[in-house]
Amino acid sequence: EVQLLESGGGLVQPGGSLRLSCVVSGFTFSDYAMNWVRQAPGKGLEWVSGISRSDGTTKYADSAKGRFTISRDNSKNMLYLQMNSLRADDTAVYYCTKKGSFDGYGWLDYWGQGTLVTVSS
Amino acid sequence: SYELTQPPSVSVSPGQTASITCSGNILGSTSASWYQQKPGQSPVVVIYQDSKRPSGIPERFSGSNSGHAATLTISGTQAMDEADYYCQAWDSSIYLFGSGTKVTVL
Numbered sequence: 426e427v428q429l430l431e432s433g434g435g436l437v438q439p440g441g442s443l444r445l446s447c448v449v450s451g452f453t454f455s456d457y458a459m460n461w462v463r464q465a466p467g468k469g470l471e472w473v474s475g476i477s478r479s480d481g482t483t484k485y486a487d488s489a490k491g492r493f494t495i496s497r498d499n500s501k502n503m504l505y506l507q508m509n510s511l512r513a514d515d516t517a518v519y520y521c522t523k524k525g526s527f528d529g530y531g532w533l534d535y536w537g538q539g540t541l542v543t544v545s546s
Numbered sequence: 547s548y549e550l551t552q553p554p555s556v557s558v559s560p561g562q563t564a565s566i567t568c569s570g571n572i573l574g575s576t577s578a579s580w581y582q583q584k585p586g587q588s589p590v591v592v593i594y595q596d597s598k599r600p601s602g603i604p605e606r607f608s609g610s611n612s613g614h615a616a617t618l619t620i621s622g623t624q625a626m627d628e629a630d631y632y633c634q635a636w637d638s639s640i641y642l643f644g645s646g647t648k649v650t651v652l
Contacts, residue, residue: 475640532634
C-alpha cells in the first residue's frame with residue numbers, strides 16, 4: 426500500500442522558516458519524481474515545487490522561487506520542503522504528492538493527508 | 547503564463563450527466579488530468595492523460611480533450627460524486643491546476 430505522510434507544519438511568524446518532511450512507503454521512491462502542492466483555506470490547488478527522481482533537477486512555482494527549496498533523500502524515502510521568508514499568503518495545507526508516471530506526462534497518483542502551515546504574528 | 551479556466555459550479559440531478567469543461571491554450575499541446583476532492587479530504591485522481599481511469603475509479607467517470615478544452619463527464623451522477631473537481635495540465639515538469647468546479651448533486 427502506497428503511503429505518504431507529511432510532517433513539520435505549524436504556526437510560524439512572517440519572515441520565519443519551516444521545514445516540511447514527507448516519508449513514503451509502498452513503492453520504489455527513487456523511481457518517481459515527487460512534488461509539493463498546496464491549498465490555501467477555501468481555495469484551489471496550487472503546485473509549489475517538484476524534484477526529479479534521481480538527478481535532483483528541481484522546479485518551482487514563481488511564488489516559491491528564491492524562498493523554498495525542495496530536496497529528497499532516496500536512501501531514507503524522504504521528501505523535504507525548506508520554506509524561508511514565509512508570508513501570510515503561504516498559509517495553506519501542503520500536500521506531498523507522487524508523480525503517476527515513471528517518465529513523460531505528469532499526473533499525481535498519490536497524495537498525502539497534508540500538513541497545515543499557518544503564517545501569522 | 548498559461549491558465550486553465552473552469553466554471554465555478556455545476557449542478558446536476560441524481561442519475562443525470564454532469565460535464566465540466568477546462569479550457570486553456572496549453573491543452574492544445576498536452577493532456578489533462580482530473581482530481582476529485584471531497585471536504586476535508588486529499589484530492590484523488592479520477593482521470594489522467596485525457597481519458598484514462600485509474601483502477602478503482604467508477605466507469606461513470608470519463609474524460610476527453612479536444613483542441614484547447616478538456617471535459618470531465620460524470621454519467622449517472624450519484625450523491626457521492628458531490629465534490630470539487632480540478633483539472634490539471636503538465637508541461638516540462640510544471641503542473642498547472644484549474645480553479646476548480648464545485649459539483650452539486652441536487
